[in-house]
Amino acid sequence: MTVVKPVHKDAYALILDAIDVGIYKPGDRLVESELAERFGVSRTPVREALQRLETQSLLSRDGRSLIVASLNHNQLAELYVVRGELEGLAARLAARHASAEEIRVLSDMVKEDEALLGDPAAMSRANRRFHKQVHLASHNHFLVQQLDLVHRSMALLATTSLAVKGRDKRALAEHQAIVDAIASGDGDAAYRALKNHISISFEARLRLDAVGYGNET
Numbered sequence: 001m002t003v004v005k006p007v008h009k010d011a012y013a014l015i016l017d018a019i020d021v022g023i024y025k026p027g028d029r030l031v032e033s034e035l036a037e038r039f040g041v042s043r044t045p046v047r048e049a050l051q052r053l054e055t056q057s058l059l060s061r062d063g064r065s066l067i068v069a070s071l072n073h074n075q076l077a078e079l080y081v082v083r084g085e086l087e088g089l090a091a092r093l094a095a096r097h098a099s100a101e102e103i104r105v106l107s108d109m110v111k112e113d114e115a116l117l118g119d120p121a122a123m124s125r126a127n128r129r130f131h132k133q134v135h136l137a138s139h140n141h142f143l144v145q146q147l148d149l150v151h152r153s154m155a156l157l158a159t160t161s162l163a164v165k166g167r168d169k170r171a172l173a174e175h176q177a178i179v180d181a182i183a184s185g186d187g188d189a190a191y192r193a194l195k196n197h198i199s200i201s202f203e204a205r206l207r208l209d210a211v212g213y214g215n216e217t
Helices: 011-020 032-039 043-055 073-097 100-116 120-137 141-154 167-184 187-214
Strands: 059-062 065-068
Touching (some): 011 032, 011 043, 032 043, 073 141, 073 167, 100 120
Antiparallel strands (some): 059 065
16 A cells, blocks of 8 residues: 655745745735645744744844845845855856756756746746756855855845846846856856846846835825
8 A cells, every 4th residue: 555645845935935926025924823824834833934034034023023024225235246246156167067958958048038028927937047047057055055045035025127128138138148158168257247147137126116216105
């Protein structure tokens, strides 16, 4: 008789993913009992997950409640500085160590993502996949770990910079430049291409936030 083991649900991963895809946005209150019911887990792992997310500054306190944290202007700028340097390093290492198969996957991603133009949410997911693939192509475990932490903090951004008009098409061109540099084995060019990509993304986010400020009443 074959025994089917129940699928283990990681409360931490479930909550983090819900924040990442925008189910819970900055400022939203997270209630232990509601999370347990939503994800079909007991309250104990949910409580432990919330404590872990608070320790990582992904959640903050609002009185006795836990809410999804938000980034102020200075924190956003600091995050993009770190992201640019670490991702640039990942691209440099990928130019040295990426296999032919990994490069083909990156190239195929750029081509396939053209079908997603005009859909910011889908482009945002595809963008994360592309960047993760570059991280993995660096073949540096410790760097990938640090970039995972950076990208967790990116989940605290309520909107994607790919929502800026024309940004998605330009981002794909930048992705292609990154792939070309990695494929050529030119680490310096790969570093510059990815840092430039992050810089332009940051500028787009600042423009997006400025529009939001202008719409406040």
